Amino acid sequence: MPHEPLPLVQDRPDLKADCASCFGLCCVALPFARSSDFAVNKAAGTPCKNLQGDFRCGIHTRLRDSGFSGCTVFDCFGAGQKVSQVTFGGHSWREVPGSARQMFDVFPVMRRLHELLWYVTEALSLPAARPVHGELRRAQDDIEARTRLDAEQLAEIDVDALRGEVNVLLVRTGELVRAEVPGRKKNHRGADLIGARLKGADLRGANLRGAYLIAADLSGADLRRADVIGADFRDADLRGADLTDSIFLTQAQLNAAKGDATTKLPASLGRPGHWQG
Structure with a gap:
């Protein structure tokens, strides 16, 4: 049937x-706090100074250049x-x-x-x-x-x-x-991989749930069928990486990372506008 x-x-x-x-x-x-992601402090329930009368953002096309990269993520x-x-x-x-x-x-x-x-x-x-x-x-x-x-x-x-x-x-x-991927799979669940050098790494079927991959070098890495739910990809280098069928990957994770035209993505997600190439 x-x-x-x-x-x-x-x-x-x-x-x-x-x-x-x-x-x-x-x-x-x-709310948001003044940092590398936001140019100013703002309390919860208070309109952002860039919010216009029609509920649109007055600096939407230049958020990153204006110090509001957090909004793009x-x-x-x-x-x-x-x-x-x-x-x-x-x-x-x-x-x-x-x-x-x-x-x-x-x-x-x-x-x-x-x-x-x-x-x-x-x-x-x-x-x-x-x-x-x-x-x-x-x-x-x-x-x-x-x-x-x-x-x-x-x-x-x-x-x-x-x-x-x-x-x-x-x-x-x-x-x-992940069980469909042959061989032994890496388990990095919740691991501290901040700044890790994983260029070209074979991470097929890996468990990366909740892993800290901030600023990690994942260029050319194979992340097919890797479970990346909750993984922190802020400033991670995904140039040339293959995330074709990574599972539970979200647009927000991609928006926080760095990539280019050679990064392979799932059909459900778009290539961030700030990515080079």
Whole structure:
């Protein structure tokens, strides 16, 4: 009996940020501190000085040059438009001032729910994970239903507990996919690989969950079928690396790294505009 078509992340526009349908929530709800990522300090609930009246960023095309590279790395996984258009029915915090605090409190919760949906949707697209597809579908339906709760109910969700339950399935998914890679696979789960020299390394099927790869040299490395969920790729050199079917790789991770035209990426993700070549 043939299986029904599996969902693909690239076929889920609701899991990708649509800033035109959002009320600039990431520019208001979230705090940031002056650093190499942000040019100024900003408290949570305070609009960024670059946010315009139409909820668009006034320096969007020159964020990195203006000292706001942190903004180019952030990804809400579509939570911004969900809160703006679904939870609050298209009424902005400027139109209904009394809703501002509630909207800003709900946004981080929705963002985490949408991130989980991203991972579950990817897991469901992986043939090797068929043994857990049934459980993944139930998890997907449960999370989807939660994203459509009202603001008060959303604020009460224990996302940490939910993530713990879903993570069991994601870990199993990673194990099933990595098992298809022959030979002994490297286990660098949670490892400190900051600045590591991994140029040309064979990391096929490696466990890199939560690994610190900040400024690591991964140029020319083979990361096919490596589990990279939660790995920190800030300033990592991915030039010429092969991430064709790395699992649980997100756009935010790529945006934080360095790469070029020779970096091989999954079909669901785009090449960051700041990459050279």
